[in-house]
Amino acid sequence: MSKDDSSINEDVVRQLAEILNETDLTEIEYEKGECRIRVARQTTVQQMQTSAAPLPLAAPAAAPSSAPAPVASEEAGPADLSKHPGALKSPMVGNAYLSAAPGADPFVKIGDSVKAGDSVLIIEAMKVMNQIKAHKDGVVKQILLQDADPVEFDQVLLIIE
Numbered sequence: 001m002s003k004d005d006s007s008i009n010e011d012v013v014r015q016l017a018e019i020l021n022e023t024d025l026t027e028i029e030y031e032k033g034e035c036r037i038r039v040a041r042q043t044t045v046q047q048m049q050t051s052a053a054p055l056p057l058a059a060p061a062a063a064p065s066s067a068p069a070p071v072a073s074e075e076a077g078p079a080d081l082s083k084h085p086g087a088l089k090s091p092m093v094g095n096a097y098l099s100a101a102p103g104a105d106p107f108v109k110i111g112d113s114v115k116a117g118d119s120v121l122i123i124e125a126m127k128v129m130n131q132i133k134a135h136k137d138g139v140v141k142q143i144l145l146q147d148a149d150p151v152e153f154d155q156v157l158l159i160i161e
Contacts (some may be wrong), residue, residue: 016028082154088120098146110143
């Protein structure tokens with residue numbers, strides 16, 4: 001690549017930033033020839049950093065009593081849920097999102113039928129959106145988190161029966 005080819009077209013960067021705002025995406029990448037431009041928001045990362053510190057102190061005590069009540073259809077102790085055969089556990093640490101974009105319909109709701117491999121939520125980890133898929137066919141019985149909640153590795157996210 002010559003020095004002239006390496007200059008960044010500011011108009012392209014601005015257009016990509018506008019697309020991010022219009023679509024509520026967190027990042028977008030554009031590639032033409034050898035030029036690659038990636039534009040990403042950092043607001044979600046800041047939220048994850050500020051909420052990550054209190055999580056070990058507050059979330060385990062508060063989550064079983066407050067978070068599942070408005071969302072879950074049944075109550076069960078945390079020990080029972082981790083051993084439940086339909087427990088879908090988080091494969092990573094990050095922020096969990098129940099829909100593809102703010103204000104969009106959730107991937108699943110309590111009572112929805114899912115097939116193994118269906119996307120049920122997204123976990124953002126290190127600026128990457130990771131689709132979490134159902135591990136088995138069944139019906140969503142419980143959703144054990146709220147949109148944008150921080151999650152830990154191996155935390156039970158959903159119960160599918």
